[in-house]
Amino acid sequence: MVAGTLIGFAQAARYAARPGQIRELIHALKRLETEISYGQTPLPEALARVGGVLAEPLRRIFLQAAARLKERRETTAEACWTEAVETVWPDTAMRAGEKEALLRLGASLGLSDRADQLKHVRLAMVHLEAEETAAREEQRKYEKMCRSLGVLGAALVVILMV
Amino acid sequence: MRLAQLYEWLPDALCGVLDRLPGPVREQMEEIRVRQDRPLEVVYGSESSFVTPEGAVTDDPSAAWRPDRGLCRSLLERITRHSLYAVEEELRSGFITVSGGHRIGLAGRAVLENGSVRRLRDIAGFNVRIARERIGCSAPVxxxxxxxxxxxxxxxxxxxxxxxxxxxxxxxxxxxxxxxxxxxxxxxxxxxxxxxxxxxxxxxxxxxxxxxxxxxxxxxxxxxxxxxxxxxxxxxxxxxxxxxxxxxxxxxxxxxxxxxxxxxxxxxxxxxxxxxxxxxxxxxxxxxxxxxxxxxxxxxxxxxxxxxxxxxxxxxxxxxxxxxxxxxxxxxxxxxxxxxxxxxxxxxxxxxxxxxxxxxxxxxxxxxxxxx
CATH class of the missing domain: 3.40.50.300 (P-loop containing nucleotide triphosphate hydrolases)
Known part of the structure; x- marks a missing residue:
């Protein structure tokens, strides 16, 4: 009974966390945009600065990408970014749509002039905003249902066993 | 010391080839010319030669090591610190100076805006000029x-x-x-x-x-x-x-x-x-x-x-x-x-x-x- 309830609550928490994380990611990209356009900060430092003020687990994506960029010799920015996203992704509540937006952004990070970089960052932000709206909708629909389903499912199992 | 500093900016594959160059060539090296899919060339003591994958100098271009697209992209990313947007001014003038005073000239396709060069793209040619300090070389002058x-x-x-x-x-x-x-x-x-x-x-x-x-x-x-x-x-x-x-x-x-x-x-x-x-x-x-x-x-x-x-x-x-x-x-x-x-x-x-x-x-x- 307890286990079933917990599973239900955990699932509900994922629904609740997703829009929040997407929002945070959008804020992070806004900060990255500022670093690129006004600060002209090199990418490793820009990512480290943006990551420094984020909460876990998003913080780790940016900090890991920054660390990989500073250490590795052969790889490109795209490879470092992709590796960091792939490593940290299972710990986030986000889905494939957001991941795709981030990976697509990674493919162009640092490879063009300022105006072009800003376009790419903004495109990723628009993409994430759409995902955020969908995520809130899902949260509204399914968060309570998951909790109830967890409790009820557990109750059903108990009844069947008795 | 300065050469070691320069190596930090170069991809491993390129450093590996340069490391195998004969000592005198390495010490007198003035320019490293990297051209995508074309032979690697070094200029030393008023001479220039191509470099084989084993690090020997040769005059035969067909025996020389050819940096590929991946290496050139990696080199460009390294010298711009993965941030082309932060070196736009330098790209407009066609070179980037890295720590140690080494200047890396770039050749690629120019992107124009209102008739003047805005930046370079498709960069496929690099000229790494090694800075040397000669304390006392002004003495005759x-x-x-x-x-x-x-x-x-x-x-x-x-x-x-x-x-x-x-x-x-x-x-x-x-x-x-x-x-x-x-x-x-x-x-x-x-x-x-x-x-x-x-x-x-x-x-x-x-x-x-x-x-x-x-x-x-x-x-x-x-x-x-x-x-x-x-x-x-x-x-x-x-x-x-x-x-x-x-x-x-x-x-x-x-x-x-x-x-x-x-x-x-x-x-x-x-x-x-x-x-x-x-x-x-x-x-x-x-x-x-x-x-x-x-x-x-x-x-x-x-x-x-x-x-x-x-x-x-x-x-x-x-x-x-x-x-x-x-x-x-x-x-x-x-x-x-x-x-x-x-x-x-x-x-x-x-x-x-x-x-x-x-x-x-x-x-x-x-x-x-x-x-x-």
């Missing part, structure tokens, strides 16, 4: 440019085609003036002078976080990565320099700023690209500056077989079209050979271009030099 009556140096223009060691000489003149290393009999007991350096390309001082990594003596202030014309005025206003050193002048705004410097009582040492007097006079801005008498002395550098010849010509002689009254030939190439301890000018007789040779002219040794 200093006696000729010292102005004993004013206890400083004359306005001097160092002229040569690319790759002859202009910047290396300018750097050492700045060091000598700031350290009081005058090398002139009348200058015994003089102190050094305050030197201001406008280092538009970060090549003269190779500043890191504002601090020069080349030895520029104790009385030197550097405006790093600053446009020349603006930097000259800033220095004069703020740092009260007595001598200003500036690299590669030639634009009209440079001339205007140099005139200001002259009227502010500051001595100027500058460099310019030209292969000889005729070339110099065919460049309108330089011609004007020499004609106005701003530069009192011109030093022409030319390099043959690892030797640098300094030909010192006064402004009047340049304008009269006479190639020179006094010439000093030094056996040392600023870039890749040890310095000659002292110039001992001896009168050349009879020739239209009398020339004095230092008795210490030497060939480049296989090893040695004071670069790291």
């Amino acid at each position: 200093m006696p000729a440019i010292v102005d004993p009556s004013a206890r400083t140096i004359r306005h001097t223009l160092i002229v040569s085609p690319p790759q002859q060691g202009k910047t290396t000489l300018l750097r050492d003149v700045a060091r000598a003036v700031s350290a009081g290393d005058w090398r002139h009999p009348a200058a015994r007991g003089w102190r050094g002078r305050k030197v201001g350096v406008v280092d538009e390309r970060s090549e003269i001082a190779a500043c890191e976080n504002g601090v020069p990594t080349f030895d520029l003596g104790p009385r030197c202030d550097v405006l790093d990565a600053c446009p020349k014309a603006e930097g000259l005025m800033m220095l004069i206003r703020s740092m009260s320099p007595e001598v200003i050193a500036v690299d590669e002048i030639g634009r009209p705004e440079d001339a205007a700023a140099l005139r200001e410097a002259l009227h502010a009582g500051v001595r100027v040492v500058a460099t310019a690209h030209a292969s000889g007097i005729e070339d110099l006079l065919s460049r309108p801005v330089l011609r004007e500056l020499v004609a106005e008498g701003l530069f009192r002395v011109c030093v022409f550098l030319s390099r043959t077989g690892g030797r640098v010849t300094h030909r010192i010509v006064t402004a009047e002689e340049v304008l009269c079209g006479r190639p020179g009254r006094q010439a000093v030939r030094s056996g040392a190439a600023p870039r890749d050979a040890p310095l000659v301890p002292a110039a001992r000018p001896a009168a050349g007789a009879g020739a239209r271009v009398p020339r004095a040779e230092t008795d210490a002219a030497r060939q480049i040794p296989a090893r040695g030099g004071n670069h790291g």
